[in-house]
Amino acid sequence: MKKDRRDFLKIAGLAAVAGIGAPSAFGSLLRGSDEALAAAPAAGGEEAAKSGKRLGMVINVRAFAAQPELAEKCTEVCHSIHNVPDFGNPKDEIKWIWKDKYNNVFADSSHYKRPGGLAEVPVLALCNHCDKPPCVRACPTKATFKKSDGVVAMDYHRCIGCRFCMAACPYGARSFNWRDPRGKDENGNPFIKTLNPKFPARMRGVVEKCNFCTERLAVGQIPACVEAVAGTGAMFFGDLNDPNSEISQILSLYYTVQRKPSLGTYPSLFYII
Numbered sequence: 001m002k003k004d005r006r007d008f009l010k011i012a013g014l015a016a017v018a019g020i021g022a023p024s025a026f027g028s029l030l031r032g033s034d035e036a037l038a039a040a041p042a043a044g045g046e047e048a049a050k051s052g053k054r055l056g057m058v059i060n061v062r063a064f065a066a067q068p069e070l071a072e073k074c075t076e077v078c079h080s081i082h083n084v085p086d087f088g089n090p091k092d093e094i095k096w097i098w099k100d101k102y103n104n105v106f107a108d109s110s111h112y113k114r115p116g117g118l119a120e121v122p123v124l125a126l127c128n129h130c131d132k133p134p135c136v137r138a139c140p141t142k143a144t145f146k147k148s149d150g151v152v153a154m155d156y157h158r159c160i161g162c163r164f165c166m167a168a169c170p171y172g173a174r175s176f177n178w179r180d181p182r183g184k185d186e187n188g189n190p191f192i193k194t195l196n197p198k199f200p201a202r203m204r205g206v207v208e209k210c211n212f213c214t215e216r217l218a219v220g221q222i223p224a225c226v227e228a229v230a231g232t233g234a235m236f237f238g239d240l241n242d243p244n245s246e247i248s249q250i251l252s253l254y255y256t257v258q259r260k261p262s263l264g265t266y267p268s269l270f271y272i273i
């Protein structure tokens, strides 16, 4: 059995775990040939960069709707390992990954004749690691930059807090530290409950966001949120430019949507609805 066919069968198993209904092409692909996989359309129908790595993520909204506790697991692990402060009020909220209603996450999509329950379904949102990121263009100090693997990262030491990147990001994926994250509230409780000494804590006046766990990728690990829901079929991560990667094969099988595709930012996050 060829490797890509083995991988495909593994994905089919994951899809079953996640409760994803098999599309009509699924059976014929299983019966069929490796040629069928090779002929699968490009992810999202966009003109992605054809060379080099482009890391991306698939979020299976159905799996998160079926198991709401998964979203909490993702947020908890992300915010704890990345020293994301909790200032205790929505105005100052710092968020790397968060839940919002379907209608808000996909505000520009038509909601006419959608299944009734969908409007209230909580959907995970995070930085889209856009292939054409407007935040990078807007940043005057190069504190925000795109890495060769497609990750849109930050150098906190270069951030001057101008917030141009926040104005440029159409997804609300960036947060500004109005207060010192390493400080305490009036009762003496630290804003970062348990400091992870292996990851830098930010300073007041600095912007932050999801970094696709670039520090974990550097040592061969997958993003912490994806690891937290492993085996559920709720999230997939990998190289969008590798046709044999798990994520590419998922994208070739299931119809997915991106947030605000008309803006031309080319998000690297895809949602199975």
Ligand code: SF4
Binding pocket: 126, 127, 128, 129, 130, 133, 134, 135, 136, 152, 168, 169, 170, 171, 172, 173, 174, 209, 265
């Ligand atoms: S989602 Fe926003 S912060 Fe993330 S890469 Fe795109 S524009 Fe930048």
Ligand code: SF4
Binding pocket: 138, 139, 140, 141, 142, 143, 144, 158, 159, 160, 161, 162, 163, 164, 165, 166, 207
């Ligand atoms: S706030 Fe920081 S990251 Fe954002 S544009 Fe200004 S310098 Fe760049």
Ligand code: SF4
Binding pocket: 077, 078, 079, 082, 096, 097, 126, 209, 210, 211, 212, 213, 223, 224, 225, 226
């Ligand atoms: S990829 Fe990493 S940084 Fe981004 S939301 Fe998931 S755990 Fe957080």
